[in-house]
Structure formats: C-alpha cells, structure tokens
Amino acid sequence: MPDLLKDKVVIVTGAGRGVGQCIAEYCALQGAKVVVNDLAKDDNGVAIAELVAESIRKAGGEAVSSTDNIGLMAEAVNLVNIAIEAWGRVDGLVNNAGILRDRIFHKMSEDEWDLSIQVNLKGCFNTARAVAPFMKEQGSGAMVHMTSTSGLVGNFGQANYAAGKMGLVGLSKSVALDMQRFSVRSNCVAPFAMTPMVMNGIPRETEEDEARWKVIERMEPNKIAPLICALISDEGAHVSGQIFGARANEVYLFSQPRPIRTAHIGDEAGISAEAIIDRVFPMFKGDFYPLERSMDVFSWDPV
Numbered sequence: 001m002p003d004l005l006k007d008k009v010v011i012v013t014g015a016g017r018g019v020g021q022c023i024a025e026y027c028a029l030q031g032a033k034v035v036v037n038d039l040a041k042d043d044n045g046v047a048i049a050e051l052v053a054e055s056i057r058k059a060g061g062e063a064v065s066s067t068d069n070i071g072l073m074a075e076a077v078n079l080v081n082i083a084i085e086a087w088g089r090v091d092g093l094v095n096n097a098g099i100l101r102d103r104i105f106h107k108m109s110e111d112e113w114d115l116s117i118q119v120n121l122k123g124c125f126n127t128a129r130a131v132a133p134f135m136k137e138q139g140s141g142a143m144v145h146m147t148s149t150s151g152l153v154g155n156f157g158q159a160n161y162a163a164g165k166m167g168l169v170g171l172s173k174s175v176a177l178d179m180q181r182f183s184v185r186s187n188c189v190a191p192f193a194m195t196p197m198v199m200n201g202i203p204r205e206t207e208e209d210e211a212r213w214k215v216i217e218r219m220e221p222n223k224i225a226p227l228i229c230a231l232i233s234d235e236g237a238h239v240s241g242q243i244f245g246a247r248a249n250e251v252y253l254f255s256q257p258r259p260i261r262t263a264h265i266g267d268e269a270g271i272s273a274e275a276i277i278d279r280v281f282p283m284f285k286g287d288f289y290p291l292e293r294s295m296d297v298f299s300w301d302p303v
C-alpha cells in the first residue's frame with residue numbers, strides 16, 4: 001500500500017464528483033483519513049459526498065462525509081469540526097469546490113457575480129480560516145486551492161469566475177506568508193480535467209468543437225490527484241506560495257507577476273500623462289501581453 005499520507009487527515013471540498021472525488025480517493029489510497037465534502041445530492045436525494053466516502057471505506061480506507069456549503073462560514077466551521085471530532089486534527093485542506101456562472105460581461109448579473117465569488121473565493125477563505133487555528137496549534141498543515149487558467153490567463157464570459165480564481169492566488173500567497181512561521185503551507189493548482197463542470201460548459205456543435213472534445217477527453221480527472229497528494233505530503237514540506245498546473249501527464253509551474261520594465265521619465269516637476277503616452281507606452285509596447293485566452297497559451301495537445 002502506498003502511504004505518502006499515512007496518519008494525515010485531509011479535507012477535500014466539492015469531492016462528491018469530478019476532480020475532488022479523484023483527489024479524495026487518491027489521498028485515501030495514500031493512507032489519509034479523508035473528510036469528503038460536497039453539498040450536492042444525486043437524483044435519489046442521496047448526498048454524493050456520502051457515496052464517495054462509502055466507496056472509500058469499502059475499499060479499505062477511512063472516510064467520513066459532509067454536506068456543508070463552504071460558501072457559508074458557519075458551515076465551513078462545521079466541516080472542519082467534523083474532521084476534528086473524527087480524528088482530532090487536520091493536516092490537509094483541498095479547496096476544490098467551485099462553480100461556474102458564465103455570462104458575457106455586459107450581461108452578467110449581480111447575482112451571478114455574487115454567487116460565483118461566494119463559492120470560488122469566499123468559500124475558500126471560509127475553510128482556510130476555519131482550519132488555520134488547528135494547523136497553527138499543530139505546527140503543521142498544507143492547503144491546496146484549485147485555481148484556473150480562466151483567471152491566470154483569461155477566457156470569454158467568465159469575469160466572475162476569473163476574479164474569484166485570481167483572488168485565490170492572492171489568498172494562497174497571503175496564507176503561505178502569514179503561516180510560514182507555523183510551518184503551514186499553501187499552494188494553488190490550476191487543473192484541466194474532463195468533468196461535468198467542463199463538459200456542461202463547452203459547446204459540441206461544429207466540427208471545430210468536436211476536435212476540441214477529442215483533446216478534452218484525454219484529460220482524465222484522476223490525473224490531477226497525484227500533484228495534490230505530493231503537495232500535502234511531508235515530502236512537499238519545502239513547497240509553498242507556488243502556482244502549479246496539471247493536465248493529463250503534464251505538470252506546470254506558473255510565473256508570478258514581477259515588474260518586467262521600468263521607465264524613469266519624470267523631472268523635478270513630476271511625471272505627466274503626456275510623457276507616459278509619448279514615451280512610456282511606446283517603450284513598453286513590445287512587452288505588452290496579447291489578449292490571449294487559456295487555449296491560446298495552452299496551444300499544444302496533452303499526451
């Protein structure tokens with residue numbers, strides 16, 4: 001039996017299906033005791049988190065389930081308490097739950113914005129904040145937050161989702177900085193995986209769509225879990241404040257914003273808008289980033 005996470009307690013949010021389910025199952029296989037969280041129910045009204053927890057237990061692992069809505073602080077606290085009551089500690093938090101509410105920007109409603117931010121960003125704050133005192137007390141812990149290239153690079157019709165997923169990058173970095181002194185780590189992962197979330201969002205009408213689908217189908221959700229496990233494990237103890245990506249058999253490390261050009265153009269009177277227009281914009285023009293989408297940057301097919 002592999003045992004990278006032996007004796008560790010790991011919470012995985014949104015783990016009733018998709019990437020989260022695969023992470024929960026893989027962590028359990030690696031010896032972790034897993035809290036499987038998901039608020040959704042199946043067509044028979046059964047909590048999908050419990051179905052996953054049950055299948056882990058049947059396979060010989062240890063798991064309990066939670067139907068808490070991570071978007072609500074009280075429920076995030078309850079989720080963490082489930083781990084504490086069951087096993088007395090929390091070693092890993094995987095902030096995987098996420099939702100899409102896509103709409104072209106000029107038609108996006110306030111409700112679509114609010115709900116997306118509530119789950120994709122505030123929900124991750126809620127769970128991270130709820131586990132933080134326990135990890136501080138233990139002097140150890142690892143958080144992994146699922147971000148997206150829709151935020152890191154860009155995509156059409158996802159202003160709410162992109163803002164939340166980029167917000168997560170700031171949240172993760174801040175947690176990594178603030179909690180380093182307690183040996184608590186925090187990293188982001190941008191996955192690419194064929195899950196209901198993706199399948200529901202991508203059109204399948206034209207020949208071009210069909211060609212795209214052939215590639216998407218290669219991106220199995222279980223290919224994301226090993227990276228998450230490695231980040232939570234003690235062998236990942238030196239890794240914090242990073243942004244990774246995973247797609248099929250590929251793993252990426254993303255850049256983080258740093259100044260790439262400077263211009264000193266002011267005099268004692270200061271700097272003028274005219275000087276910026278006349279001198280700085282032309283100086284920087286060659287380094288401006290094109291308005292690319294995720295698929296423009298990830299322009300090669302995974303193997």
Ligand SMILES: NC(=O)c1ccc[n+]([C@@H]2O[C@H](COP(=O)([O-])OP(=O)(O)OC[C@H]3O[C@@H](n4cnc5c(N)ncnc54)[C@H](O)[C@@H]3O)[C@@H](O)[C@H]2O)c1
Binds near residue numbers: 039071
């Ligand atoms: N699949 C991809 O290619 C892809 C790409 C980029 C980012 N992501 C991110 O990875 C994560 C997993 O994606 P997925 O494709 O497996 O998604 P998915 O939709 O298949 O699964 C997400 C799960 O989260 C649950 N959930 C939603 N809101 C919740 C809440 N408030 N509380 C508890 N559970 C909640 C849902 O019920 C669902 O089961 C998400 O954060 C997503 O944004 C996925």
